[in-house]
Amino acid sequence: MDPDFAPCLEFLSPGHAAEHDILLLGHMDTVFPKGTAQARPFHIDNNRAYGPGVMDMKSGALFGLYLAHLFKETGEAFPSICFALNSHEELGSARARPWIEGLARRSHIALILEPARANGDLVFERKGSCRYNLTFHGKAAHSGVNPQDGASAINELAHWIIELHKLTDFDAGLNLNVGLVSGGTSVNAIAELAEAKVDMRFVENDQALRVDERIKAMVEHPFTDTVRTEISGGISRPPMNASEESLAFCRRIDAIAQKTGIANRLAKNRWRI
Incomplete structure (x- = not known):
């Protein structure tokens, strides 16, 4: 075990x-x-x-x-x-x-x-999910003696956070979250290494493909000169969008709930977060 x-x-x-x-x-x-x-x-x-x-x-x-x-x-x-x-x-x-x-x-x-959600909305769809692990390799240098000789992995990571979060589109059901970050060894050293973990949720596979293309472009064209980025991870679950059969099943649940006084209902915003 x-x-x-x-x-x-x-x-x-x-x-x-x-x-x-x-x-x-x-x-x-x-x-x-x-x-x-x-x-x-x-x-x-x-x-x-x-x-x-x-x-x-x-x-x-x-x-x-x-x-x-x-x-x-x-x-x-x-x-x-x-x-x-x-x-x-x-x-x-x-x-x-x-x-x-x-x-x-x-x-x-x-x-x-x-x-169901707190307001009674039934959950009958689920967003797809994707996890990325990002590792940034820079060049160490002393921030007081020779900062010009360094390349900050943290600086590159900061650019990635902003760019990835720009891709979020709540109305379209796409959201990205850089949830974990780490990097550096001391406050007076240019960071040689930085890492981040990204969670993405989406409702259409095309959305994930567009994000993946943007990530590959950022790898090829770093924001910080000489910083190299390694990527691992990817799509772990495709989206589960509602079928007519699942909607019909939910309508039956809704009808039964109404008879018992339970306030279940089909949600207008149906996506599982």
């Missing part, structure tokens, strides 16, 4: 077959750093749950557990259910992806237990 990853969980209904009628998918991890759960522990107040990640599929995972329990308690024809929980979705599901794809190939229906 990889010590950097918690185990994924797979639950199967009693007497399960080789193929599953329903695959329920969720994830357990959150984006919060270690210690957040201790600082903001889970609690229930006035019949409402609070805690890190409560709205990020934890409610969906709990719903899946109750749904499986309900099937068992009703005594009706019990479908073959596989309930799978990913432990590292927020990191890109690198270890879990082959496992999830294998389960999906053996399932007739797959339901992702993404909860």
Whole structure:
């Protein structure tokens, strides 16, 4: 077992077959750093749950557990259910992806237990995602003695941050975020090395291709003379745009919700962030 990853969980209904009628998918991890759960522990107040990640599929995972329990308690024809929980979705599901794809190939229906938004908007589409790792190689020099002999990797990184963020188009469903940066060794040294990690979300593959072309152009034509840039990463998931079948399914959910007084609805801004 990889010590950097918690185990994924797979639950199967009693007497399960080789193929599953329903695959329920969720994830357990959150984006919060270690210690957040201790600082903001889970609690229930006035019949409402609070805690890190409560709205990020934890409610969906709990719903899946109750749904499986309900099937068992009703005594009706019990479908073959596989309930799978990913432990590292927020990191890109690198270890879990082959496992999830294998389960999906053996399932007739797959339901992702993404909860509705706080205003009731149903989530039935997902943006594609892309991660880039950027490494900038400059030339070290002393900032007081011979700065003209250096080439700052941090200066090049700063230009890239501005240029990449310019590509964001919220109306078109494209957004880029330089979320992690590092570089330099001391305040009085021209930085020889700098690094950045970029997250991109998009709704059309053409958007990702245009960003990729811009990145390649910046590699070929650096903003800072003699700084060299290395790129790794790329598209990890294509966009999942809504089909007519998924929209029809959501309309059925909407109709049932209205009968029970739940304010679910098809969202005008449908994209999963």
